[in-house]
Each structure stands twice: as structure tokens, then as C-alpha cells.
Amino acid sequence: MFVRAAARCHYAVRLGTSFELNLDAAEYVSAHYPAKSLTQAEIEARGLSKADMSQPREPTLRIETTTVDTGERKEFFGHTARHVIITRKQIPLERSHSEPQETVTDGWYIDLDPQVSCDRKLSKGKRAHGYLGAGNKPAEKPEFVDIGESETGFPVQSVMVSKGTYTLPDGATKQTNSKTETLVTQLELGSLDPGLFEIPPGFKQVRQIERNPRVSAFSTQDFWERFKAKVASLLNL
Secondary structure, eight states, rough: OOOTTTEEEEEEEEEEEEEEEEEETTTTEEEEEEEEEEHHHHHHHHTTGSSSOOOOOOOOOEEEEEEEEEEEEEEOOOOOOOOEEEEEEEETTOOOOSEEEEEEEEEEEEEEOOOOOOOOOOTTOOOOOOOOTTTTOOOEEEEEEEEEEOSSEEEEOOOOEEEEEEEEEEEEEEEEEEEEEEEOOOOOOSSSOOGGGGGOOTTTTOOOOOSSOOOOHHHHHHHHHHHHHHHHHTTTT
């Protein structure tokens, strides 16, 4: 898999290893792919052992996903695409520390497996769920409610609209709204040129790449809300 991003970084994955290149600084980092679990020493070195990762006994957050196939069909790149609308709601329950959110993805999907050959494979017919928490809030215990048959195809066109709220340090709340449109304009099936995965001459390997400049607390919160919504849409949660 090879992805080009607009932030002057390249991301590449080959069997067993992933690379991220900073084109401006001529630096790169490498890591195992799929990622390996952190050792206890690595957890302590990152200060993660100090975080309270314990979960409540009862669910505190409901993740409700409703999938509706509209029945509409049209052709994309010689494939028949399904028109599917996926609504994902984050509903705080008793003792929750999260805010309500809703993401609606209106998309067209074709039967194409986008997984890299070294990705972990899911058992056919089984659903996978995930929840991403951010910040220093206490851990949530999510429960997942699925309505309708999950969409597992490859999105060739989609519009994702997200809305939600979050609490500022002074206790005030802020409304967030975002809209993301995606359109695949070229689709090719086949093997990639091995040269795409070679590190360019002159690049220096570093332990960490500074991907973004420092931002304000408000901008950081906005980023995490958009990031969580994007991850959810990619996993069809």
C-alpha cells in the first residue's frame, strides 16, 4: 500500500514494515506492520502506566450504528456500487464523561477488498468494533448496537457529515460541525513498483517525526473530534 498525503509526508507499507517520510526535513521513521503491542518497559517509558485505564462495570457509552441500503445501484470502474447510508451515534449513558456525537456517511460501495496482504484478517461474517478515546478523561465502557447489515465494501464516493459538542476548560460547551467528501477518480488493480518503497538517498532515519506545528488547545480538541469521526467511518463503526 502506498498513500500520498498533502502534508508533505509520504506513508508506505511493505511486508512487515511501515515507513513515514517527512519530505521537507528529509527524515523518515520505520515501524513494524502490523504494529506490535508495547512491552511493559515501553509502556512505562511513555508514562502510560500512570493513566487510569480501568473501566466501569456497566456501560457508560452507547455506540449505535444504523446501516441502510437504499437499493440504488450505479456503475463505478466496471463494478456495481451500492448506495448505503451509515449513521453512527455516540450516546452518553449514566456516569459517562463523553459528549454526544453523530456522524452520517452517505456513500457508494463496491465489492473490493482494500486490505494489505499483511493486514490482520477478520473472520468472514463477523463484525469488528472499536472506540478511540482522547485526552485525560476517565475510561469509558462502550456498548455497541448495530442496526442493519454492516457495509464491508470499498467506498468509491462518500459524503460524511459530523456534528457534536465538547466542553471547554471553563465549562462552556462548543458545537462542532464538519463535512468531508471523498471521490475515487482512478482505480487500478495490480502490483506496485517496488521502487515506491525504497527510502530516497539522503534521508535520515529518526525516532519521531514532527507532523504538525503546535496548535492551541481548542484546535487540538477539534482535531481529535474529527479524527475519531474519520476512524469510525473507515471502520464502518
